[in-house]
Amino acid sequence: xxxFSISQIQRELHHLHDFDILEIVDKxxxxxxxxxxxxxxxxxxxxxxxxxxxxxxxxxxxxxxxxDISTESLRENAWKK
Numbered sequence: 001x002x003x004f005s006i007s008q009i010q011r012e013l014h015h016l017h018d019f020d021i022l023e024i025v026d027k028x029x030x031x032x033x034x035x036x037x038x039x040x041x042x043x044x045x046x047x048x049x050x051x052x053x054x055x056x057x058x059x060x061x062x063x064x065x066x067x068d069i070s071t072e073s074l075r076e077n078a079w080k081k
Contacts, residue, residue: 006033 003023004015016022022036037045 001021001023002015002019003025005025005027007027009015009022009024016036019036020038020040024033024036025031026033
């Protein structure tokens with residue numbers, strides 16, 4: 001994997017055609033800003049994103065899975081306060 005700064009990419013855009021994966025860094029802040037992936041990896045990345053969304057949703061649903069939440073119980077709890 002090759003590392004390029006933001007300014008290098010702006011000056012030498014043709015380098016994006018030579019590599020499949022590029023690491024984009026901000027040299028002033030010494031931080032990784034992101035990665036450039038060739039289009040051939042699109043399906044893999046989309047599957048990973050979809051799996052992450054499903055995991056986040058299932059963890060949220062798991063918080064409420066065993067609770068008995070109804071309008072009546074919410075009203076009772078509100079009056080108790």
